[in-house]
Amino acid sequence: MxxxxxxxxxxxxxxxxxxxxxxxxxxxxxxxxxxxxxxxxxxxxxxxxxxxxxxxxxxxxxxxxxxxxxxxxxxxxxxxxxxxxxxxxxxxxxxxxxxxxxxxxxxxxxxxxxxxxxxxxxxxxxxxxxxxxxxxxxxxxxxxxxxxxxxxxxxxxxxLRHEHLVSYILGSVEFMGAGEEEATLVSVPPYHIAGISAVMSSIYACRQIVQLPTFNPFEWLNLCAQEGVTSAFVVPTMLTRIIDELEASDIELSSLSSLASIAYGGGKMPVPVIEQALKLFPNVNFTNAYGLTETSSTITLLGPEDHRTAVDHVDHDDVAVHARLGSVGKPLPSLELEIRDEKGKPLGPWDAGEIYVRGPQVSGEYDGRSVLDDDGWFPTRDAGYLDDHGYLYLSGRADDVIVRGGENMSPGEIEDLLHKHPAITDAAAVGMTSEEWGEVVALAVVKAEGQEITEQEICDHIREHLRSSRVPEVVHFTSELPYNETGKLLRRVVSEWFRIEGD
Amino acid sequence: MLKPGLRLKSAVCEAEIMVIKATEGDDLTCGGVAMAEAPESAEANPDQMDGCLIGKRYVNEAESVEVLCVKSGDGSIYYNGDELMTKDTKKLPSSD
Known part of the structure; x- marks a missing residue:
């Protein structure tokens, strides 16, 4: 093998x-x-x-x-x-x-x-x-x-051992499943697991790889048109920039007619961005993939059908189905997935905890040391919950959970609410040391261009929609939030902004 | 003794397989002749020559044995006297 x-x-x-x-x-x-x-x-x-x-x-x-x-x-x-x-x-x-x-x-x-x-x-x-x-x-x-x-x-x-990667590919890709005309645009860097899995799954599907060495949205769109690209994988920040570029430049959407599917992952996709993308590309199949390096890439998928159903429910009362746009979907058939509390006890639907996975593609090994438990489960250190139908929702890293007076809060809950606010482009919630509470919420906010919103208005908005414990102690306005090149928010950097002197 | 990862060749045609899943004492044949890492060419059983196709996965009924055909050939693959059937990979949307 x-x-x-x-x-x-x-x-x-x-x-x-x-x-x-x-x-x-x-x-x-x-x-x-x-x-x-x-x-x-x-x-x-x-x-x-x-x-x-x-x-x-x-x-x-x-x-x-x-x-x-x-x-x-x-x-x-x-x-x-x-x-x-x-x-x-x-x-x-x-x-x-x-x-x-x-x-x-x-x-x-x-x-x-x-x-x-x-x-x-x-x-x-x-x-x-x-x-x-x-x-x-x-x-x-x-x-x-x-x-x-x-x-x-x-x-x-x-x-990652051969058995993990081979299991992943054989379990998720059909040999020569791609038609001769298919081409996939790869713009993720080679040192990222998504870059490795893109190479392997394209080769096994016999799908042509079109490489874009350094991402820029103009080049991405150009290559799509020039090479007749049929599919692509992007991280959330790339999609945002592609949408912005399409709106700002005179690139015709018709030049992208070959593009049939876009998969995204590698970081949390803001719901407004994917909604906008679905409107802009009505004929493109969108797939959300959630995975980790330690799991040989993808472990859950939200497929094109789920995206369409969610969009169709936007005007209906079925809030739960629409909310699925914010989900990372269901586990691959070859995998098991569980949510567990801090003591390792499996939790039911809607209870947030740490995500555990088990399956042949899961390595869970660092420097020769396995972090799998005795039964082969891998603690992802990601926090999340499942809905009644088994769809997984991420709420950040388990380490990012803010503990205020013994109450566990997920930064994602606060950030998701603010992402939907028209006056806010981006937001990050982190824990800040507090003598009284242990930790309190500190918030970094990027205002939308030409929009005004005050600290008080943000606090009121959070109080109105979430519990009062979620209301930040401090709000810091900034022009942009720090992300790494694959679109991962650098929370540690944000936390530094709120570090109290002598802390 | 078969074990996952093992590559075997047919003695009667071009076919090659990789073992994905196996149990002890397995006996795999192609065209009626035992498969091996380096087999000497042999006479095929004409009743077991329906062919096998690259990229297809073949399993027995109990799914205790599974092989991947990595090179097409004219022989059919049998396990303990029973012809293996193709197993479909569940079609998933491409995620990378």
Whole structure:
């Protein structure tokens, strides 16, 4: 069991089909397979224990991933936006490595390492003799190691073994399920689990990948039109920017007629944004995917049908169905999911707690240490609840829960309410130390352009719709909230704004 | 002994499979001849030559055995004398 199988099968079944497009250059599955085998040979002979890539998306990404799998070496893509100070400690943890490096310079490349620029690597693997490569089928070998973003402390190395990734793909993707005309636009970075799963699921479906190395909404729309893109995955901030761009520029919606589906995930999607997107793209199928690095990507899905039903109910009294737009949907058929309280007791519908999952795609392992419980359940550290029909709603990280005088509050509850307010574009609720309550709510708010709203009005609005404990002690107005490049709100940074001196 | 991840080839055609699920003492044949990692070519049983297709998953009735066809061939896959049936992957919307 080895993820290299996906590429081997694609090359076997449709070798001449277009596999990859990058900056106008195309590659077939046969070419990609040949390149991966040559890469595997290079990795094997280099006497390295890891393959790492520090660059944006390029054909080197799927080739290094598959080549490393064939060579039986973990593939470790690293965020190219990190500073040298952040990268060097990570490189020290994967010694010795075969390093594929973008334009970024790094001082860390010891003599016993092989260091190549991305372009050098690509020209080496795209030419030369056909290689015969055999690989190890051990399901428990490590396929991918991803460093978590480390928003709290030292980055952890999440371990994904071949069995996890193969289970995920076989359980969710139909081999050669894509038609010859299908193309998916990949704009998520290669060091993100969504970037890894996009490569694997596209290859197994035999769907062409169109790479957009650095996201910008104009380029995204352009590529959609130019390459006849039929599907795409975006994080929430990307969708917001695409919508803004469409409204501001003179790009015709008709030029995007090939676009049939958009999947989104990687952060919480504000309901008004998805509502707007559904109106703007009435013929596009939207899918919300929730997943984690430690679970080999997607664990729950809110499908196109759910989106349409929810929109159809907007004018009806069925509030619950409409609210599903704010849900991340139901677990994949191969997975089990439970909500548990702090003591580990399973909770019923509507009770918020920590999300636990179990299934063959779940690794739940860091640096060789498993965090699965005795029965194989993985505590996601995400908080959420289920409705009566098994739809999952996220309410933030379990660690983000604000505890005011013993009462647990989810920041998401407050933020969701404010996102719907016409005078507010964005909001973040965090806990602030309080002598009286332990913690109280502090709120950072971005006002909508040309709109006015006072602290008092915000407090009144919250008091009116939620419990009075949710009313913030402090409101800070700001021009924007801090997000990382995949659209994750950096709560730690927001919390810093409210840190009391000497705290 | 079959175990998940094991790759087996047909002795009678081009077919290759990967074992996804198996129990002890399993016996897989293709075209009537035992499959192996490196089989010597053999004479097929013409009654067991309906073919197998790349990307399809094959299971027995009890679903105690499951294999993935990774290379198409002319032989049919049998387990302990019973022909394996194709199993459909539940069609899910693409999420990545």
């Amino acid at each position: 080895n993820i290299a199988l996906f590429l081997q099968m694609a090359a076997e079944a449709c070798g001449d089909r277009r596999a990859l497009t990058h900056e106008g250059t195309h590659h077939t599955y046969a070419e990609l397979y040949g390149a991966a085998k040559r890469a595997a040979y290079r990795f094997s002979t280099a006497q390295c224990e890891y393959v790492t890539l520090i660059d944006e998306s390029s054909p080197a990404v799927p080739i290094a991933l598959m080549g490393a799998a064939m060579a039986g070496i973990p593939y470790v893509p690293i965020n190219y936006r990190l500073s040298d100070e952040q990268i060097i400690p990570l490189l020290e943890r994967i010694d010795p490595a075969y390093l594929i490096l973008g334009p970024k310079e790094t001082d860390h490349s010891p003599e016993h390492w092989v260091t190549q620029s991305t372009s050098e690597f690509m020209s080496d693997v795209f030419s030369g003799d056909e290689m015969e490569v055999t690989w190890n089928e051990d399901p428990s070998a490590v396929a991918v190691q991803l460093f978590t973003s480390g928003t709290t402390g030292t980055p952890k190395a999440a371990i």
